[in-house]
Structure formats: structure tokens, C-alpha cells
Amino acid sequence: MSVIKKPAEKSRVAAEAAELFSLEGRTAIVTGALGLLGHEHCLALASAGANVIVLDLDDDGCGVFASELSDRFERTTFGVGTDITSRTSLRAACEYVLAEFGRIDVLVNNAAVNDKFENPLMAMELSGFEQYPLDAWERSIQVNLTGTFLTSQIFGAEMARVGNGSIINVASTYAMVAPDQRLYQRPDGIQAFLKSPAYSTTKGAILAFTKYLAAYWGNRGVRVNSLSPGGVENGQENYFIENYANRTMLGRMAQPADYRGALMFLASDASSYMTGANLVVDAGWTAW
Numbered sequence: 001m002s003v004i005k006k007p008a009e010k011s012r013v014a015a016e017a018a019e020l021f022s023l024e025g026r027t028a029i030v031t032g033a034l035g036l037l038g039h040e041h042c043l044a045l046a047s048a049g050a051n052v053i054v055l056d057l058d059d060d061g062c063g064v065f066a067s068e069l070s071d072r073f074e075r076t077t078f079g080v081g082t083d084i085t086s087r088t089s090l091r092a093a094c095e096y097v098l099a100e101f102g103r104i105d106v107l108v109n110n111a112a113v114n115d116k117f118e119n120p121l122m123a124m125e126l127s128g129f130e131q132y133p134l135d136a137w138e139r140s141i142q143v144n145l146t147g148t149f150l151t152s153q154i155f156g157a158e159m160a161r162v163g164n165g166s167i168i169n170v171a172s173t174y175a176m177v178a179p180d181q182r183l184y185q186r187p188d189g190i191q192a193f194l195k196s197p198a199y200s201t202t203k204g205a206i207l208a209f210t211k212y213l214a215a216y217w218g219n220r221g222v223r224v225n226s227l228s229p230g231g232v233e234n235g236q237e238n239y240f241i242e243n244y245a246n247r248t249m250l251g252r253m254a255q256p257a258d259y260r261g262a263l264m265f266l267a268s269d270a271s272s273y274m275t276g277a278n279l280v281v282d283a284g285w286t287a288w
């Protein structure tokens with residue numbers, strides 16, 4: 001039996017739902033904000049009402065994107081070139097944010113490197129585990145792991161000091177399951193490249209770090225969760241898109257906007273009883 005709601009009640013229910021996900025007046029920081037998903041995270045947070053702080057390596061790019069967000073959403077946004085592997089750079093960004101906004105409510109640790117071997121002739125040779133370069137391994141650990149540690153330490157400490165905040169660490173399906181290297185096999189049977197050991201390892205460690213920090217700051221009002229996205233369609237070769245889609249229950253790769261709802265949920269009071277968790281949004285990839 002369906003219950004027919006009166007218009008006034010309907011709008012009250014809608015207002016309550018909007019309130020639950022609202023980030024009105026809150027300050028949200030996104031690292032790697034100029035990348036494919038970072039850009040979307042900023043749009044999601046601004047559309048929910050947050051004042052967004054755009055952090056990435058390119059200072060000019062951060063400024064341009066921040067002013068685009070300001071114009072589009074009529075929010076106070078701010079962009080500053082920041083290297084998450086540098087404590088000095090992060091401290092400077094934190095001082096800016098506190099001077100301008102006086103508070104930090106949400107931190108999205110999104111910046112990461114994902115090895116791409118530009119020269120296809122060298123790709124197989126370098127991406128195989130036996131030859132995988134030590135400097136690539138160390139760079140991934142430095143950005144994906146140490147960068148997340150430093151960013152959480154600097155911005156999260158401010159959250160813990162005031163007793164409120166939500167940290168979202170972006171992991172990956174490859175944090176939970178090994179890459180299926182068959183996906184990178186071309187139709188002629190040739191293996192184009194192999195997904196790197198550093199990516200999976202650093203993303204797996206992000207899940208452990210999330211639980212550590214959630215436990216550490218739980219009694220200080222700071223929630224810490226991971227978001228594990230599946231693969232995003234982004235101009236890859238057709239054979240790969242098809243291979244990937246076939247491994248998902250929904251039969252497709254993600255579009256960048258597919259993660260907006262999950263991000264808004266983790267950032268807002270809608271997830272107020274959630275910490276130390278990993279939200280998997282992968283079209284069923286890891287459930288099969």
C-alpha cells in the first residue's frame with residue numbers, strides 16, 4: 001500500500017534529506033584537485049554547499065579552477081599550488097586556509113601517482129615485477145602514502161584540535177584485490193603492460209592507515225574513512241574498456257561523476273556514525 005504524502009510533508013522530508021547531505025558553510029580540502037577524479041570531488045563538495053580548497057601541484061591551474069568553482073556555485077573557493085610530499089608546502093596551505101576560512105571540516109586525500117609507461121615499447125619490459133624500477137616504487141610510496149600521511153597530519157591535527165572533521169582517503173579496488181593483468185592483454189594476445197606492484201601496495205596501505213587514524217582520532221570527533229573507486233573510462237583503448245566492463249556486474253567502467261554521491265555521503269553528516277570503514281564503489285568488481 002502506498003502512503004500519499006501531503007505537499008507540506010513532502011517538502012519537509014525533502015528538506016531533511018537535503019540537510020543531511022548539506023555541507024553549507026563548511027570548508028573542504030581536496031588534494032590532486034586538478035586530476036580526473038579530484039575535479040569531480042570538488043564539484044560534488046561545492047554543489048553540496050562547501051567552500052572548496054583546491055590543492056594540486058600547478059599553482060596557476062589551482063587558481064583558475066578555484067575561480068571557476070566560485071563563479072559556478074557562488075561559493076568562496078581557493079586554490080593554491082601544494083606538493084603533498086612537502087611538509088613546508090602543506091603547512092603554508094594550511095595557514096592560508098585557516099587565515100581565510102578559520103576552519104577545516106573535510107579533507108579528501110585524493111592525490112596519487114599511477115605508473116604509466118609512456119613508451120609502449122618499454123612498457124612490458126619496465127612494468128614486469130622483476131624489472132620494476134626502484135625509483136618508481138619509491139615515488140609511489142612517497143606520494144600515495146607519505147603524502148597522505150603528511151596531509152592528514154597537518155590538516156587533520158587542526159580537525160582534532162577543534163574536535164570535528166571528516167577525512168576521506170581515496171583507495172582503489174586494487175587495495176583489496178590483485179590487478180587482473182589479463183585486462184591489459186590486447187586482442188592479438190600481446191600483453192601491453194602490467195599494472196604496477198607499487199600502486200596496489202600503496203593503496204592497500206591506505207586502508208590500514210585509514211583504520212589506524214580512525215581509531216586514533218575517534219574520541220576527538222574526527223571520522224576517517226576510505227573510498228575505493230573502480231576504474232574510470234578515460235580514453236583507454238577499446239579492448240581494455242571492454243575487458244574491464246566484462247569484469248563488473250553492471251557491465252561498464254565508471255564515469256567520473258559516478259563517485260559524487262559517495263563522496264558527499266562520506267563528507268557530510270549523512271555518514272555521522274561511520275568511521276574506519278571502506279566504501280567500495282566498483283560496480284560489483286570486488287564482489288564477484
Ligand SMILES: NC(=O)c1ccc[n+]([C@@H]2O[C@H](COP(=O)([O-])OP(=O)(O)OC[C@H]3O[C@@H](n4cnc5c(N)ncnc54)[C@H](O)[C@@H]3O)[C@@H](O)[C@H]2O)c1
Pocket residue numbers: 031032033034035036037038055056057058082083084085109110111112113114143147170171172173228229230231232233
Ligand atoms: N581514475 C581511476 O580509474 C581510479 C580508480 C580507482 C582509484 N583512483 C584513485 O583516485 C585518485 C585520483 O585519481 P585520478 O584518476 O583522478 O588521477 P589523476 O592522475 O588524474 O590525478 C591525480 C592528481 O594528483 C596530483 N598530484 C600528483 N602528485 C602530487 C603531489 N605530490 N602533490 C599534490 N598533487 C599531486 C596530480 O597533479 C594530479 O592532478 C587517486 O588516488 C587514484 O589512485 C582512480
